[in-house]
Amino acid sequence: MNSYYFTEEHEMFRESLRTFLHKEVLPNIDQWEKEQKIPRNIWKKMGDMGFLGLSYPEKYGGMNLDFFYDVIFCEEVSKMYSGGFAISQIVVQYMSSPYILKHGSERLKEKYLPGIISGEKISCIGITEPGAGSDAQNIQTTAIKQGDYYIVNGSKTFITNAVYGDFIITVVKTDPNAGAAGVSLLVIDRNAEGVSATKLNKLGWHASDTAELAFDEVKVPAENLIGEEGQGFYYLMGGLQLERLTGAVMGYAACEEALAYSLKYMSERKAFGRPINKFQVLRHRIAQLAAEIEATKQFVLYCCRLNNDGKYAVKECSMSKLLSSELSDKVMYQCLQFFGGYGYMEEFKIARMFRDSRIGTIGGGTSEIMIDDVAYQSAAKDPIYKKTTSNSNPQKEKNIPTNDEINLNHILDKIQAGAEKAKPLGKTLKFDFGKEQLFIDGTGEKNKVSINNDDANCTIQISYEDFNNLLKGKLNPMNAVMSGKIKIKGDMSVAMKLQSLLS
Amino acid sequence: MNSEQLSVNNLANNYLWTENRGLWTENNSTMNSYYFTEEHKIFRSSVRDFLKKEVTPYIAEWEKNGEIPRSIFLKMGEMGYLGLMQEEKYGGLDVDFWYTIILNEEIARVNSGGFAASIGAHPYLALTHIKAQANEQQKEKYLIPGIQGKCIGCLAITEPSAGSDVQSIRTTAKKEGDYYIINGSKTFITNGVNSDFIVAAVKTNTTKNNGLSMIIIDRTTSGVAATKLNKLGWKASDTGEISFDDVKVPKENLLGEEGMGFFYIMQHFVLERLTMAIGGTAVSKYALEVTLQYMAERKAFGRPINKFQVLRHRIAQMASEIEMNQQFIYHLCQRFQNGDYLVKEASMAKLLSTQLSDKVTTQCLQMFGGYGFMEDYPLARMFRDSRLGTIGGGTSEIMCEIISKIIIDNNTYSKTI
């Protein structure tokens, strides 16, 4: 037994999915790639077979299975030699609809989820705009409330499934002046009046439709808001883990397929009187790639396990997407080489795999963003590294009281010095500990700390204990936000400066 | 000396001998708890305390002397560290594989490849053969004192003209009455000068499987001579060239059966490669850890150098690769613990992990600038010690040979013995 993740039931599921895909998808892929369109009935067929909504609640037609069924789904759809086919499936199941499932009202769930699971509806996620990709906070599409409606104006680009899909989970600004705190998620029907789409021409992912969307005075019912206004950015951050994980699975699964495909070719192709798989240089290249694929796969599966166990693993998920997508570029490049001139011909699927791979390090957050956003923060700013400094000075540790001793005065002492040294916030910030509050006025030349309970631009709800852990460096602020230990109301941009007050 | 220099020098002193700092492994405990229990963690901290007290303060001296003293084997023997995987009846602790992993990870943090090699060659190379192939009498004589650290072993396979190509070794063992008469030479042998017994690969008369057999040779037997070799790194380990000149060895010193040597060696390579993979990744982790500390304190152009995006990204890339290797190796360790025979996977792990440590130590040294080149800072030694990883214990090319035979030619390997 060489898998700690997949049971026999999982493998049976894999077999049936694979059989289906080999019958219904693989023979048609070349045509779909050429037509740049996947027929809707394939979703329906998959829904009928019970392949969609694997981990969604039964209430909406799902199967309520564990995450490793999802992993199998992502692996197998990624082995059809068409990144476009894989992404169009994965976007629906793992990158867009989960926002409705996790944060949407019952009404929204009932309206949209059953269709997603039966395969009758196709969803998209609309984050990227012509002027804002990596910098998602900076989106410009607005949704202004008028009575029972939001009026949406703006545009989105690079949106997968948005030419032929049914609805878009759209990232909008309900409060255009509030920065990240003004970001909300809105479900917009694709055929609503004022929504128009242009199909984009791409280097690869030909089977999937990618759209530029324009919203011109689109009237969206207020009940289409997902969760609360102003919380969109958190929802997105929370959803990234899944998006990145599934992206990582796509990456290594395509690598495995490319390697198997190459090995087959290499055993048949002859040069200098022998099969090319006898040339040592090529053999070693294969061995190296196989080792890297295996290691990457095991790492991604480990991250999937963390996810399945409900562990919060942003760092690991970003790492896995980074490594897996970069590996895929390397593998496809080298595998194409094994095919010689044939590798450059559309007759062999390696040409497509090569171009399809190239989006991996861009879509769903570029490699640079994976690194910038999370990997570095967690690896280097993680309290662990801070702790090393305090280790060499045991006196310092002693001054930190036990949890019972923490009170407002203690916290006031701790934060005052740091806050006064830090750059003024420019706004007001309040910590709400339940019974007591701490107010920081950052509008003057220096941050002033007091125990008032005035209205602030941003309020942070947190317990004494968690706050103390923040100060001690035991709790990472971003992790705390995402795990709900910190709740932020109001202007997000203030909260983002929290780190500077604490260090 | 200005104050900045002062602080840099203080830092250097702090780094010089790895202290109890930067607990990456433990602090990631929520993540690694799939493998490590509370007992494991307690063991880790006791190992760390031990090394800090008994090893780190002396490493500079040992590196200079080109060997580690016998007393450290004795002390580690007393702690039970040399017999973690050995049966209790021979004085071992017989605990699960994770204890061995922890020990090796902690030893990597001592920042001396030579110390790690010396202290590792004895239990993982020499004693592994004894454990698996020795008879009761031999175990009595070598395993029991070996676990206590009273009697140190080495494993001698490589010869001046046969390294990767193990089958072509030439050292002969001719049977004469109750003895084997051994002639030939071995080279690059870790603990090759100071060990008490040598587990040697020799050619016996048999034609079976090329005649490769394993035999134990006592150091004191007449005709055994050794010279210490000068090396780029791994300075604290005594690497020897050993010559055998009509060495008369009692026939009961044969390990296992005649003609089975090649299989024994191949089989035990799995453990050797796994421990090298564990060590390589642990070194990478430790290198990154000390580098991050340095970067937080070193300033250039008015800010700490850890604020430069290019360096940050390099760090993040390395951290990701290290984490990936770590989890891959842990996954394999779990399979090893469960008894799987991991010829392909252990070769993969050894290949990747040793490549990674070369990359990480090279790049981390860069982060230290000129200080990276100074012996007062930890990276210089890490860098040169790492370089052996892709050579010893089977070169990267040999790892690729093994892997490609399995995945291209569909060769299969199973435990034959």
Ligand SMILES: Cc1cc2nc3c(=O)[nH]c(=O)nc-3n(C[C@H](O)[C@H](O)[C@H](O)COP(=O)(O)OP(=O)(O)OC[C@H]3O[C@@H](n4cnc5c(N)ncnc54)[C@H](O)[C@@H]3O)c2cc1C
């Ligand atoms: C085929 C395809 C399908 C897609 N599908 C969807 C979809 O369904 N929904 C959706 O919302 N989006 C989708 N996207 C958009 C995708 O997520 C964005 O392209 C991606 O996030 C990058 O944004 P950008 O293109 O604006 O690049 P930019 O943000 O302009 O980045 C340009 C370059 O600058 C680098 N860069 C940016 N910031 C930094 C920094 N701080 N430090 C260092 N380097 C930096 C980037 O890494 C990149 O190399 C899709 C894209 C493609 C091509």
Ligand SMILES: Cc1cc2nc3c(=O)[nH]c(=O)nc-3n(C[C@H](O)[C@H](O)[C@H](O)COP(=O)(O)OP(=O)(O)OC[C@H]3O[C@@H](n4cnc5c(N)ncnc54)[C@H](O)[C@@H]3O)c2cc1C
């Ligand atoms: C510090 C140190 C400690 C050591 N400790 C021990 C020890 O304790 N016990 C022990 O027995 N040995 C030990 N060794 C020896 C080590 O295992 C060998 O050095 C190693 O196996 C390589 O053998 P070699 O040096 O003869 O190189 P060679 O086999 O001569 O190889 C030279 C080059 O050719 C390449 N090559 C060889 N065959 C092939 C092939 N078929 N295809 C492609 N490339 C190939 C190799 O990868 C390498 O790059 C130690 C070595 C060192 C340096």
